[in-house]
Amino acid sequence: MRQQKIIVVGNGMVGHKFIDNLIQHPDYAQYQILTFSEEPRLAYDRVKLSSYFSGSTVDDLMLTSSDYYDEHGVQFIVNDKVTDIDKAAKQITTASGRVESYDKLVLATGSFPFVPPIPGKDSPHCLVYRTIEDLEAITASAAESKVGVVVGGGLLGLECANALHELKLEAHVVEFAPRLMAVQLDEGGGNVLSRKIQALGVSVHCEKNTKEIVAGETLRYRMNFADGSHLETDMIVFSAGIRPQDELARQFDLTIGERGGIVIDDNCLTSDPNIYAVGECALWQNRIFGLVAPGYTMAKAAVSHLTGGDVLFQGADMSTKLKLLGVDVASIGDAHAQSPGALTYTYMNDVEGIYKRIVVNPEKTQLLGAVLIGDTEAYGNLLTMTLESMPLPEQPEILILPALDGAPSAALGVNALPDTAQICSCHDVTKGDLVCAIQDGATDLGSLKSCSKAGTGCGGCTAMVGQVLNAELEKMGVEVNDHLCSHFAYSRQELYDIIRSKQIKTFDALLAEYGEGSGCMVCKPAIGSILATHWNEYVLSDDHIQLQDTNDIFLANMQRDGTYSVVPRIAAGEITPKQLIALGQIGEKYDLYTKITGGQRIDFFGAQLHELPPIWDELIAAGFETGHAYGKSLRTVKSCVGSTWCRFGMMDSVTMAVNLEMRYKGLRSPHKLKMGVSGCTRECAEAQGKDIGIIATDKGWNLYVCGNGGMKPRHADLFASDLDDATLIQYIDRILMFYCRTADRLQRTSVWMDNMEGGLDYLKSVIIDDKLAIGSDLEQDMARVVDTYECEWKKTLNSPERLKRFAHFINSPATDDSLVYEADRGQNKARIATPVTEDIIETVTVD
Amino acid sequence: MQPLNWTTVCDLDDIAPNTGVCALFEEQQVAIFRIGKTEQLYAIDNVDPFGKASVLSRGLIGDCDGDIVVASPLYKQQFKLKNGQCIEDESVKLKTFAIRAHGGQIQLGLPH
Numbered sequence: 001m002r003q004q005k006i007i008v009v010g011n012g013m014v015g016h017k018f019i020d021n022l023i024q025h026p027d028y029a030q031y032q033i034l035t036f037s038e039e040p041r042l043a044y045d046r047v048k049l050s051s052y053f054s055g056s057t058v059d060d061l062m063l064t065s066s067d068y069y070d071e072h073g074v075q076f077i078v079n080d081k082v083t084d085i086d087k088a089a090k091q092i093t094t095a096s097g098r099v100e101s102y103d104k105l106v107l108a109t110g111s112f113p114f115v116p117p118i119p120g121k122d123s124p125h126c127l128v129y130r131t132i133e134d135l136e137a138i139t140a141s142a143a144e145s146k147v148g149v150v151v152g153g154g155l156l157g158l159e160c161a162n163a164l165h166e167l168k169l170e171a172h173v174v175e176f177a178p179r180l181m182a183v184q185l186d187e188g189g190g191n192v193l194s195r196k197i198q199a200l201g202v203s204v205h206c207e208k209n210t211k212e213i214v215a216g217e218t219l220r221y222r223m224n225f226a227d228g229s230h231l232e233t234d235m236i237v238f239s240a241g242i243r244p245q246d247e248l249a250r251q252f253d254l255t256i257g258e259r260g261g262i263v264i265d266d267n268c269l270t271s272d273p274n275i276y277a278v279g280e281c282a283l284w285q286n287r288i289f290g291l292v293a294p295g296y297t298m299a300k301a302a303v304s305h306l307t308g309g310d311v312l313f314q315g316a317d318m319s320t321k322l323k324l325l326g327v328d329v330a331s332i333g334d335a336h337a338q339s340p341g342a343l344t345y346t347y348m349n350d351v352e353g354i355y356k357r358i359v360v361n362p363e364k365t366q367l368l369g370a371v372l373i374g375d376t377e378a379y380g381n382l383l384t385m386t387l388e389s390m391p392l393p394e395q396p397e398i399l400i401l402p403a404l405d406g407a408p409s410a411a412l413g414v415n416a417l418p419d420t421a422q423i424c425s426c427h428d429v430t431k432g433d434l435v436c437a438i439q440d441g442a443t444d445l446g447s448l449k450s451c452s453k454a455g456t457g458c459g460g461c462t463a464m465v466g467q468v469l470n471a472e473l474e475k476m477g478v479e480v481n482d483h484l485c486s487h488f489a490y491s492r493q494e495l496y497d498i499i500r501s502k503q504i505k506t507f508d509a510l511l512a513e514y515g516e517g518s519g520c521m522v523c524k525p526a527i528g529s530i531l532a533t534h535w536n537e538y539v540l541s542d543d544h545i546q547l548q549d550t551n552d553i554f555l556a557n558m559q560r561d562g563t564y565s566v567v568p569r570i571a572a573g574e575i576t577p578k579q580l581i582a583l584g585q586i587g588e589k590y591d592l593y594t595k596i597t598g599g600q601r602i603d604f605f606g607a608q609l610h611e612l613p614p615i616w617d618e619l620i621a622a623g624f625e626t627g628h629a630y631g632k633s634l635r636t637v638k639s640c641v642g643s644t645w646c647r648f649g650m651m652d653s654v655t656m657a658v659n660l661e662m663r664y665k666g667l668r669s670p671h672k673l674k675m676g677v678s679g680c681t682r683e684c685a686e687a688q689g690k691d692i693g694i695i696a697t698d699k700g701w702n703l704y705v706c707g708n709g710g711m712k713p714r715h716a717d718l719f720a721s722d723l724d725d726a727t728l729i730q731y732i733d734r735i736l737m738f739y740c741r742t743a744d745r746l747q748r749t750s751v752w753m754d755n756m757e758g759g760l761d762y763l764k765s766v767i768i769d770d771k772l773a774i775g776s777d778l779e780q781d782m783a784r785v786v787d788t789y790e791c792e793w794k795k796t797l798n799s800p801e802r803l804k805r806f807a808h809f810i811n812s813p814a815t816d817d818s819l820v821y822e823a824d825r826g827q828n829k830a831r832i833a834t835p836v837t838e839d840i841i842e843t844v845t846v847d
Numbered sequence: 848m849q850p851l852n853w854t855t856v857c858d859l860d861d862i863a864p865n866t867g868v869c870a871l872f873e874e875q876q877v878a879i880f881r882i883g884k885t886e887q888l889y890a891i892d893n894v895d896p897f898g899k900a901s902v903l904s905r906g907l908i909g910d911c912d913g914d915i916v917v918a919s920p921l922y923k924q925q926f927k928l929k930n931g932q933c934i935e936d937e938s939v940k941l942k943t944f945a946i947r948a949h950g951g952q953i954q955l956g957l958p959h
Contacts, residue, residue, distance in 0.1 A: 487910075517910045517913075518909065518910045518915070519909050519910065520909030520910060520911065520916075521907045521909050521918040521923065521925070523909075524907060524909060525907070542863060542864065545863050545865075545866055546863070546864060546865035546866055546907075546908065548907075549907060549920075550905070550906075550907075550920035550921075553866075553905060553907075553920075554905065558902070558905070558920055558921070560898065560900065560921065561900050562898075562900035562901055562902040562905075562921075804861060805863070805866075805868070808869060808901075809869055809870060809871040809876075810856060810857040810861055810862075810868040810869065810870050810879075811856040811857055811870045811871060811872075812870075812871040814871055816876075816901050818894075818900070818901055
């Protein structure tokens, strides 16, 4: 059968979504896709555009790649624009003269920023905010400016103002309407938002109609307003709304709405049965949808129609929740109370800058809409209640009143939701989808999010996803508790708090007061780790030795035959030739299989128990100290060579890596910790795959958190940009100690982050804004660990009592005669490999 | 009960509370465990039947539904100290040895 040729004009978010949906369709083999982009690159995430100013790179924003398209046989042409459609011949022509035939054409041309017809609008430094190229122009202009004005106080305008603010400009917002975000917010909400934003240093000027832009007296330009006032500025960004990019359709006689937009039906078909339109260029029932979620729904409907399915586009909810300049803002449904007879309830807290309003029907039985500023926790619940027309509580105001101490939460339980209720609007995941995933085994928040994609878009629904999970587990009869094990009816975090606040220093004391039985292989190492993090006492002392697991108990890594591997610390991978020779001599003397690790250090294998003390005697004499390869603790800080040698290095990554490794060495944590420091964005140290990653820029250090390689790779999140040394270390101190206090046992930072309610923004609020007022406390705890560091091997060698344990037999100098080795690839000691046939419960890796 | 021949292998104080050591006894490797600071002692075969290495004396001691167990340091299977029974695999049971504390010393016993 001949493949149908589909041409997609425009490779923006929605154009790509259409392609991706078709690729995922079982009948994809019947189609051949060609897509054009007039921009120089494939689809990227315009919703997160502003993160470009806080350090994200173009790569971070990309939604697809040429590799992905190649892999699925999608042809793509960038930097070329479709200029002609021959509907009868079903052919298009591009600016470069290329002619292509289609069976079906998809217009996903998006929108363009509306620039009001103001005299002077085309002057230099008068810009718009839509593409990556626009951002580059704004950055360049900002470098030559002190003051910047954004015309337009809508969603995008405020994001743009935030960008100018972050570029260290004095930022102003000029809005024609009497309030900010006039489309989404009512007057009260707009006012509270305005006040909060002004408090952050962005000036807001409402009800200003710009008449002209002329040369300024003190700055580059002066904007003269209709009311006679004026404002001087160096640069202007227009963000006064969007207009559908319908030029092509207009030229070639597709039906266009009165005020623009390509008219589509419920199947996203235009007036030509072979042409679809999706996204912001499309007009459905006289409405343009300027958000990405409705665009995605259109893409879904168009693919469905093309492939013979029955999914229709039937409008979309335009509710939004976002953070603007650090202020939480949400708008749901009929936020303006325009429905006939609508009633409202308002909660206003001027002290904390919180404004909440709900709109209900005249019978007070149904929620119609809401506005939330400063506290959007209720968003998920309120949105679902609105969309699902759920019955209101008798006193609707409890939905927005703050919970007083001890009072139960007013939110309705998720059990009341029907299975069809949409929980994640970014990825269109319903409660039913979540329930299925949970029943199929996704029984923790992290795996539920990764398999259903719920909560991985804007993250606004994470709390709801967690509630569905808990409710479902309860129904399945799974006891939902976070108790450490049967010996302690407390979570790891609670036990950490108990140990800290009650100043408990031993496992036995904790067990006597807060536990039962005698402990097990789950709680003993976990509590040993907490005690070590908090008190940093010698782990092999009489009180603590019984808590140490396989590796810690002999300060070495047990291998499959019961022998050990030995890893001295080589901070940041920096080593002198002399030290290298010393290592070589020791390895040779004890006949140790030797390998270079992934963490830039050297690992000796095949040391028997009784050999560990003499090996360490010699290592310490040669200037080495323990590398903690055996501990759930900091392993290595990997570094590239940085500005000391590299032609591209922006900063001295090696010195930073050595300093970090020396600072955090010995910190016992819920699981192992790895760090990386790269001297430039080429990222040779692979810092973004580490728990803590640092990349030098020309302005300072960018800090990335919670990355992981290994079994389940996770790209680290950009946490803060352009930091100086002191701030960088302050943030890392706080993050690591917060992780030690709050993570579950054996939980890497990546999973910790995936399970954190509020995610990255929450972590930032705790670490940077010090929301919980524990910042200095965390720093003090870290300072104690740093100050009390001692090399565990040095201490052990000075303790005859402990050294007694380093013998295979307590009553004989004989050694284990069951060990068998043979020579391989020039090394004497290689274990004869016998496959492990039993289920391996825990895999143990060195670095 | 049969009388036993007792052989001293080490001092009680040679074992840190709630840990184990390995003794060479009658050409066998025996794992010896001491519970807390008491004279409560156990002796089982030192060889982990799953990982096939002589390591059980280096395992972590805990309780599992009231039974005192040691978890193998290799792959964490648990064995009851009183009778060598494996918790995860009913068909696996380790050899145990008679053991006692006597005058501050630890002794392993053999039948006459």
